[in-house]
Amino acid sequence: MxxxxxxxxxxxxxxxxxxxxxxxxxxxxxxxxxxxxxxxxxxxxxxxxxKGASVATTKKKTKKKTVRETAADKLRAEWASETEGHPDDAFAGYSMDSVFSEGDLILHKKFGKGHVQEVTAEGKVQVLFEEGVKRLAQGT
Ligand SMILES: [Zn+2]
Structure with missing residues (x-):
């Protein structure tokens, strides 16, 4: 040195x-x-x-973790408020041939109850499930 x-x-x-x-x-x-x-x-x-490096790295790590947990909590709360209080027959069974639009309620074999957030593109739909946001294919 x-x-x-x-x-x-x-x-x-x-x-x-x-x-x-x-x-x-x-x-x-x-x-x-x-x-x-x-x-x-x-x-x-x-x-x-x-002092720089070591302090900054620790801070960053902590912050990132907190943000991720908060976002997940927020999504779960959003999912609950969108799906709660609806009878089971308000949820349409999901299949790749069905056509959904924003605000529709879905029942997916694997992910359970979901709420359509957005039709992102032709044949693609973004759905909020209890475990998080999924992108699914749909009919056109
Ligand atoms: Zn100085």
Whole structure:
């Protein structure tokens, strides 16, 4: 690894800006960067390694998981509100030859009760089932 020299710029954590920023090396002690000058706020302080990578990665992971769970919960709630309170004969048995339109209720052999969200293209329909959104073929 290259050893920085006094006067060179490098990434460091700024104790005043509380951010990873470009700093200029002010003093070296042996191979160790000792003091740096922040190019943003121009304060001189002891060198600290940039905090960046590890913190950001952890945050991202947590966030992603939460979002996915919330979306699934939301879909399930939507499915329940669309299918609840309808008698069984309000659900049309699904077959590839049937033609459905937006708002129709479907009974699928494998996925159970579903609500047609959208006719996405000719012969294609997007249906919300308890386990999630499925795209099915339909007649034209
Ligand atoms: Zn600073």
């Amino acid at each position: 290259k050893i920085p020299q006094a006067g060179e710029e490098l990434d460091a954590y700024c104790t005043r800006c509380k951010l990873d920023l470009n700093h200029r090396v002010v003093a070296m002690v042996g191979d160790i960067t000792k003091r740096v000058n922040c190019l943003t706020c121009h304060s001189e302080h002891n060198f600290r390694k940039p």
